[in-house]
Amino acid sequence: MAIFLTGAGAVQADESALILGKSSYGANCAICHGDDGTGSGDVVELLRVPPADLTTLSERSGGAFPFSEVYQSIANGVYKAHGQAEMPIWGSYFKADALQDRGMSAADADHIAQGRILSLVYYLQSIQK
Incomplete structure (x- = not known):
């Protein structure tokens, strides 16, 4: 996943990261937050x-x-506050999903989970009003 810095220091994702983020959003987040991200x-x-x-x-x-x-x-x-999580802990889910791949090490699964989370964050950044 490639990233670059703009003059203001904002982090931007390349198109492939946004595509992956949008796909992950649709598969995991849209059911609660809506297809458009507005919470519907x-x-x-x-x-x-x-x-x-x-x-x-x-x-x-x-x-x-x-x-x-x-x-x-x-x-x-x-x-x-000190209550239960209000949304799923996607880091653990993404890691477990990666670990299901044959021959995947825990370290590689961590990196894959981090990449999936980053792609989601980049996608969310791209849909700001």
């Missing part, structure tokens, strides 16, 4: 806490995309 997924009425509008992350963070926070939320889940 198919199961929203079944959830205790409504899913966030992912298209306004930059706006809610004062204009800058909160890259690290979004990465950590996907990797480790989102917790309210």
Whole structure:
């Protein structure tokens, strides 16, 4: 996955990372957050806490995309105070998925999971209003 830095220091993903991120989003996130990322997924009425509008992350963070926070939320889940995770911990899921591949080492599975999370973050960055 290639990345480059722009003059303002913002991280941008190449097209292949965005395609992978969009695909992962559709397969894992859209059911709750909606196809458009606004929090209008198919199961929203079944959830205790409504899913966030992912298209306004930059706006809610004062204009800058909160890259690290979004990465950590996907990797480790989102917790309210000291309660349970409000969304799945995708880092563990992606690692377990990679470990199912024949001959995959734990270190390689970690790298694959990190790449999948990064591609999701890049995709979310690309859909900001």
